[in-house]
Amino acid sequence: MPKVADQYLCVDPWKIIEDGFHSDRSEVSESLFSLANEHQGIRGFFDEGYSGKSLVGVYLNGIYEEHFTEGMSYKGISNRLAFMVNTVNWLYTRIEVDGEMLDLAKSKFSDFRRQLDFRSGELRREFIWETESGKKLKLVLLRLLSMETKELAYQQIRITSLNFSGIVALTIGLDFSVPHHMFNQNFWDCVRKEEGAILGVSQNIGHRLFAGMKVYAEAQQTPIEAEKLIGVRLDVDVVEGRESVVGKFVTLQADRNPAQALDDAWEHGISQLQTSTKRYEEVLECNRAHWENFWGKSDIRIDGDDETQQGIRFCIFQMQQTYRCVIEGANIGAKGLTGEAYNGNAFWDTETYCLPFYLFSNPDAAKALIDYRYKTLPQALARAKDLDCEGACYPIATIDGTESCTLWQHASLQFQPTTAVAYAIWHYFNVTRDQTFLQSEGIELLIQICRFLASRGQWSAKGKFGYYAVMGPDEFQMMVNNNAYTNYMAKRTFEFALQVLDGMDISQLRCSRDELDHWCHMASEMFIPYDSETKLYEQHEGFFNLPHIDVDSMPVEDFPLYHHWSYDRIYRNDMIKQPDVLMFMFLYNQSFSMEEKRANYDYYEPRCIHESSLSPSVHSILASELGRQREAFDFFHFATRIDLDNYNRNTHEGIHTTSIAAAWMNIVYGFGGMRSDGEVLSFKPSIPAHWNSYSFQVAYRGSVIRLEVSQGKALIRIVDGEPVSVKICGQVMEVTRGGVSIEI
C-alpha cells in the first residue's frame, strides 16, 4: 500500500487534540472534530465564521433532498439522487471588537488548542485573539450534543479580556442560508420566524425542520432577522480579567412528513424549547454518564500502544455518535453525519462492515438495521421490477430505500447489497438465535431476495447457473460474467433460505414447491470459478487471463486512479480495488481450508491496490489467521487511523465510517481470532508483538464475554449473564465467570 500517514494531532488515549491551528488541514479537522448524536451531526467548523477553507455542515439523520441528473434515461437507470442535505447552522456566531470581525483566517491569534473528549462528547476550542487595536481576549468555545434528549444542543462562549474593559459585540443565531456544498445551493425555505425560533421546509421533499434557541447572557439582546436567519445581537460588557459567559441552548426538531401541518411542526418545536430547562453543565454531566456507561461495555483497551489506543477509541466513539438506534428508520451513511461525500447514503457496508459491531454490543441496533431493509422492502421490490426482475433488489446507495446511485454501471450491475441483506439475516440469527424474527420478517426478506437472484441469474450454454454482466464488490472489474463473489453469495443465500423454509408451511408464505426446487437446482449448479490444482478461485470467468499489471511499480502520483487514469483504463487488467475472493472467504470463513485461504491471499493481495477503504481490514483479518502478524498489524493500523492520519487524503470530506467499523473487526476478528460463522462463536487470540495487552467484550446469546489477552496468554470469561459454549482454539468449551485461561 503506497499510503502514508499525515499525523498532526496529539496522541492521547481519550481525546483528540489539535495544539496550534493547522490551517492547511482546516477541513480535515472539521471532519475529525465532528460531533453527532445520531439525530444530528455537526462538523467541527468555527462558530464565529472562517473565510479560509471550511465546510459549514449540519446534517440531520433522514433529512434529505433530491436532485435529478441529466443523462442516460434508459429503463432501470436511476437518475434521482437523494442526498442528506445541509440544514441549519445553529452555531452561527459573529464576534466583533471595535468594528473588527474575528476570523482566524485573518485575525492575529495565539495559544490555539482544540480538543474533543471521548468521555463527554464535548468539543472545546480556545485561543487568544489580539485585535488590530491591540486588545487581547481569551476565547473558549464549547459545544455539546445531548446524548439523552437527541434534539438538544448547546453552545457556550467564554470571553475573558486580558487587557481592556469594554464592549465585545456578538451576533448569535440560527442560520438556514448555508449552501449545500455539493451543489453550492441552498435547499430551504423559511416559512415562519419569530424571536428565537425559525421553521425551515426543504424545497423539494418538504421535510420540516424547526430550530429554536434560548440565549443566556448578561447583556442586552437585540433581535435580528434575515430571510433565512434569526438571531440576537449582544453587546457584552467585558471587564479585564473576568470571564463573561454567553450560552445558547438549541432544539432541532425534524419532521420527515411533508404533509405535516406547519402549525403543528411549529407548536411541537416551541413546546420543547419552552420545557427544556437544563443548563450546559447539567447536560455535560448527563453526557459523561452516557459515555461512561458506554465505554464500560464497549471499550477496547490496548496497553502499550497509545497511538492505536487513541485510534480504536476514536473509531468506537464515532460508531456510537453515528448510530445507536434512537432514530426510527435510520441507517448509516458512508461518512456518517460528518460530510456530504457519498451524499449521506447508506451502502452494503452497513450489513457487511458495521453490523458486527452492533451485533456484539447493541443487538437491538443490529436488528433495527436489518429492519430498515424490511421497511424498505416495497422500494426493493419496485427496483427489481425496474430491472426486469422479480423479488427484491436492494439499492447500492440509498437514504429512503430507493436507488440513489445515478451511475448505472454500479446501480444496475452490483448485487452485493442484496446478498448482504441475506447475509445479515443469517449472521444476526447465528449470533442471537432470534427464531421469531427469522420466521417472520427474516424469511419474507429471504424469499424476495431469492426471487431476485433466481430471475437475475442465467443458465450458460454449458448448463451452469450464474450472473452475467455484473460488478462484484471489486469495482475495478466492471462488467463481468460469473463473478465468484456474486455467485458464491447467491448460492449461500439460496441454501440458507431453503434451510429456513425446510419444515415451514410454504403455502402460507406464497411459495411453491416448484419455486424452491428451482432455487435448489440453481444453488447446486451455481458456477463458482475454481481451480482445484492451485486452490484458486477465479474472481470472474477470464480473470486469470487478463493482462497483468505490477501494482508495486505504479507511480505513487497515479493514486487515486479515478483522478489520474482514463476511466476505462482502470478496468482492463488484473489489478483489483478490493478483494472479492478474500471477502467471501472472510464472510464464510470456516467454509474454506487454510490452504485455500493462503493460496488466494497470496494470489490476490499483490494485485490489490486497496483503493477502497473496505479492503485493508479483510486483509488484516486473514493475514492474522495465516500467522502473518506484521502484515496484519500494518493493515489494521491503517484502518484504525485512516482518518486521524488522513491516509486517503480525503478526510476533509468526512470520516470513513466503514473503515472505522472494520477497525473494530480487526481487533475482534483479527487479533481476537473470533469467528461468528460457525455453530458457536469461536476465538483464537493472538497479540501484536509490541502490545502489552488488550481486552474487549462481546455480547453473545444473552451473555457478555470478555477477552483479555496479553503476551503469551489469554483469559476468556463471562462478565454478564449465563455461561455459554464457545470454541476456543478449535475446542468447544463452556465459559463461565471464572473464565478459561489459555496459552497463546
Place this chain on the structure above:
Amino acid sequence: MPKVADQYLCVDPWKIIEDGFHSDRSEVSESLFSLANEHQGIRGFFDEGYSGKSLVGVYLNGIYEEHFTEGMSYKGISNRLAFMVNTVNWLYTRIEVDGEMLDLAKSKFSDFRRQLDFRSGELRREFIWETESGKKLKLVLLRLLSMETKELAYQQIRITSLNFSGIVALTIGLDFSVPHHMFNQNFWDCVRKEEGAILGVSQNIGHRLFAGMKVYAEAQQTPIEAEKLIGVRLDVDVVEGRESVVGKFVTLQADRNPAQALDDAWEHGISQLQTSTKRYEEVLECNRAHWENFWGKSDIRIDGDDETQQGIRFCIFQMQQTYRCVIEGANIGAKGLTGEAYNGNAFWDTETYCLPFYLFSNPDAAKALIDYRYKTLPQALARAKDLDCEGACYPIATIDGTESCTLWQHASLQFQPTTAVAYAIWHYFNVTRDQTFLQSEGIELLIQICRFLASRGQWSAKGKFGYYAVMGPDEFQMMVNNNAYTNYMAKRTFEFALQVLDGMDISQLRCSRDELDHWCHMASEMFIPYDSETKLYEQHEGFFNLPHIDVDSMPVEDFPLYHHWSYDRIYRNDMIKQPDVLMFMFLYNQSFSMEEKRANYDYYEPRCIHESSLSPSVHSILASELGRQREAFDFFHFATRIDLDNYNRNTHEGIHTTSIAAAWMNIVYGFGGMRSDGEVLSFKPSIPAHWNSYSFQVAYRGSVIRLEVSQGKALIRIVDGEPVSVKICGQVMEVTRGGVSIEI
C-alpha cells in the same frame, strides 16, 4: 426480422408522392420530403405553420452548437456534446383570409397532394382551402434549393381564388426564433437586422449566419420585425380564377469562424443577395440539368419492380443531397441534414457504409471524406491522450473532430471509427491507386492509428495481443475482451501500415525500426478467437458460453429493446444488435472461405435482431454470395425502403443515411457481386427472380464500368475511359467498350 412496412406514399419510379394528407405521419413526411444541397437541409414542414406534430428544421452543414452534460467527470469521459443546430426558418409564412389563419391542423381543406421530384429536387405541395366564411382558394407551395449556387434557396406560393375576389394577407420572412428541438431552446442572437436581411450569431460557438431575402409579388410590402425575425406583410388582391404568385429568393451565408468581423459577414451576405438575379424558373432549370447529369452517371435502373426502383432512387437522391463535396470540411451525419437525432454527428458509418458509394461515383468526394479525418488528426491525437494512449483515436461521434459522444461506454470502448479510417485509406487506395495520397496524408494517418492501436492493446497472461474492455460494432455486447472485429481490424491495420512503410524512409516519418517490429509482433500475435473445427469466429472471448436467447420468440412489443428492456438486460446473452464477425467477413471478403462465411452466417444471423440499421445490408450481401437469394432480397428491400416505409418507426427523426448508402451497396456488392478488396475489382452478378433487369455504373481507376444484368445474362462494358482488367466470375478479363457478356 420482426419489422413491417408502413407504406403510405404512392409508388412512382422518379418521385415520392403523398396523395391526401396523412396527419398521423406528419413528421415522417417532413423527413422524407426534406430538401438538401449539402450546404443546407430543410425538412418538409409546412411553410404556413402547422399546429400539429411538426419539427421545423433547417440545418446547415458544419453549423453547430455545444452542450455540456452533467454527470460523470472522470478522465477520458467527454461531456461536451456538439450538435448541428437548428437555424433559420427561411420559409416562414403565415396566410390569412378574413382574419382566419391557415393551419392544416385546424382548417378545412381538400385535394392535398405533395410530391418531391428526384429529377429536379423541387418540392411541390397543393391543396384547396375553404375558410370558415366559405371562401375557397387553391394553394400551390413550391420550394427549391439551388444545386448550382449552394447558398441560394427559393420559395414560391401560388394562390388561386376559386370563388371570390379580395384580400389574402401573407406574412413571409426569415425566422431565427425556431427552437432547437432536442433541447427546446433557441441558440441564436440576432445582432443586425435591416429590411430583407438578418444576421444571426450562435450563442456558444459564435458561428455567423446571414439570411437575406428578396420578395417578388404584385402587392404592397410592409416590413415587419421581431427580436429574431424580419419579414414583410403582403396584402395580395386575388381575383377569382386568376393565379397570384408570390416568390421569395433567399440566400443563407454561413461563416464558421467566430472571429470573423460581423460587418464582413453582413457585407458578404448583402453582396450575394444583391448580385443574385435568377428567378425561380431559371433555377429550376439549372437543377434539372444538374440532376440529369447526375442520374446519367449514378442511376440504378431496375426493370420489373417499381417499389424497389423508387426505393433505390430515393436512396441515391438522398446521398447526392446530403454530400457531394461542395462544402470544405463536411462530413455525413447519421441523419444527413434531415433531423436532429444523433445531433448531426458523423460516425464510422461514413468510412464503412457511405464511402463506397462515393468511391465508385465521385472519387474526389471519397478522398475529401478521408481528408476530413486528416484535417481532424490533431483532435484525434488529443483524444488518444485523454484515453492515456498514444497516436490517434477517432471519435465515435463528431462534428468538429472532437469526441461528441457523452456516453463513455461508447466513446471510450469503441474503436471501429479508428480502424475504419485505416480501412478507408486501404479501400480508397485499392480502388484508385492514388500513391501520392497514400505516401503522404495516408501513411501519416496510418502511423498515428497504429500507435493508438499499439498503446491501447495489451498482452494477455497467455502471451497473446488483444484489446480488453472494448465494445465492437455490435453494441449489445458492451464491455468485452478480445472482440473479434476489433482485433481482426487492428491486425489488418498493422499489416497494411507495415506494407506501405516497406521501402519508405521511415526516419523521415519519425518512426523507428523498433516501433515497426513491435507492430509486426502485435499483428502476428493478435488473438482472433476462432474454432477451427466449426470454422466459427467467436465474437469475443466467452461469447460461445453466454446464455442463449431465442430471438425469434421475443415478443414484437419488446422492440426497440432500448425502450422496453432494462438497460443492463440487453447486455447479457448471445443476442446481437448487428454482426461483428459477418462485418469483417464483408470488409475483407476475399480473405475468408465460402465454408467460413456459411458457418458464421448460419451461426450469427439467427442471433441478430438487426436493431442497427447497419445490419441488414451486410446480411443481404453475404446471403447473396451464399446463394440465398430470397433472404438477400428481403434484407435489401428493407434497407432500400427503410425510410419510405418507416420500418424502424423512427423516420420522423430524420432519414437513415447509412442504411440508404448500404442499399446502394446491396445492389452493387450484393446482386452485382462486386468485390473491391482484391488486387482488381471483381463481379459475380446475380438477379432477383422477379426483376426483368437492372443496371448500374461504377468509376474505377479512371474508367467507368457499366453492368447490365437481366435474367440469365449480364453485360459488363466500359462506357468511359480506357479498358480495365477486372475479375468476372473468378476470371480476370479485360473489359472494353464492347464489353463482356456472360451467362449467369
